[in-house]
Amino acid sequence: MTATAALITKDPRRARRKVAFASAGTPYLFVAPAVLILMCLMGIPILLVIVYSFIERAVTNPDFTFVGLTNYTEALTDRKFHDALAHTVLFTAGSVLAHLVLGLFFALVLNSKFMPVGLRTSLRALFIVPWLFTIAATAVLWRLVLHPNGVLNSVLAAVGFDAQGIEWLSSHALALPTVIAVNIWAGYPLFMISLLAGLQSISPELYEAASIDRAGRVQQFFHVTLPQLKTTIVSLALLDAIWTSQQFPLIWLLTGGGPVNATEVAPTYIYKLAFSQYEFAEASAAAVVVLLISLLLAVLYVRSNAKAVKEG
Incomplete structure (x- = not known):
């Protein structure tokens, strides 16, 4: 007789409790290494940044003088920080909205039954190309295209536009819209692929029922397609908003903030505040503010997914 069998025979209730505890704890043991790594790589740095935001001259001050909310006051009253937040909102909102519109449009095109299979496959491979580039490669490619003597100005001049010497990335008026456009180009394939999968999962019977009720294609789109994609759209938009609001390498490599x-x-x-001006404490306070905004978006994302699971 094994030890487990002997234990069950001797005390069945205690044995069942131990088995239930082991079964409940096994999944946590599998994720424990990943959680430990995340805590070391993310949890500790975030905790240090929060601590630095409450002390004077963080990192460079060995005395760790507590100054309360002084660093937050300086960050929140800095006009440059206000401008940076405003640009972040414009950059994020413009990118997410365009990602959604372009992604949905291309997904509808690729899901069309009237398109030949070969053409559909070719377009799918073509549309997904921007997603294959790394951020560094995307930035280098577009810097070449957007150069005053680059491809874009040459093409515009060839079709009759006066585009000689346009500074797409050096113009105060054009730089932000141009960076948004580049980010849109780099990010729409995620929406396209996800929405295409959502379109292909919609039951054809819903469209047949709508056709029987004499609903046109536009009515089917607004009353069948969009409601069925609602969960996917909300989740993608929130996730993309979190990612886009944290976008650093693309902007840094394209314009450096200028x-x-x-x-x-x-x-x-x-x-720049931390590593160019060495204002680590104020930079930490600003980073905590951005972290709180990101956490709010993350909470909305988790709640939307939980709601989708309950409804599904």
Whole structure:
């Protein structure tokens, strides 16, 4: 007789409790290494940033003088920080909205039954190309395209536009819209693929029922397609908002936050404040503010997913 069998025979209730505890704890043992790594790589740095935001001259001050909310007051009253937050909102809202519109449009095109299979496959491969590039490659590619003597100006001049010497990334008026456009190009394939999967999961019977009720294609789109994609759209929009609001490498490699802070967003502002001006305490306070905004978006994302699971 094994030890487990002997234990069950001797005390069945105690044995069942131990088995239930072991079964409940096994999943946590599997995720424990990942959680430990995340705590070391993310939890500790975040905790240090929060601590630095409450002390004077963080990192450079060995005395750790507590100053309360002084650093937060300085950060929140800094006009450059206000401008960076405003640019972050514009950059995020413009990118997410365009990602959604373009992604849905291309998903509808690729899901069309009237398109030949070969053409559909070719377009799918073509539309997904921007997603294959790394951020660094995307930035280098678009810097070449957007150069005053680059491809874009040459093409515009060839079709009759006066595009000689346009500074797409150096113009105060054009820099932010141009960076948004580049980010849109780089990010729409995620929406396209996700929404295409959502479209293909919609039951054809819903469209047949709508057709029987004499609903046109436009009515089917608004009363069948969009409601069925609602959960996917909300989740994608919130997730993309979190990612886009934290976008640093693309903007840094394209413009560095310039010209004259025209494309300065929260991540580039915090980076410059910390590593160019060595104001680590104020930079930590600004980073905590951005962290709270990101946590709010993360909570909305988790709640939307939980609601979708309950409804599903």
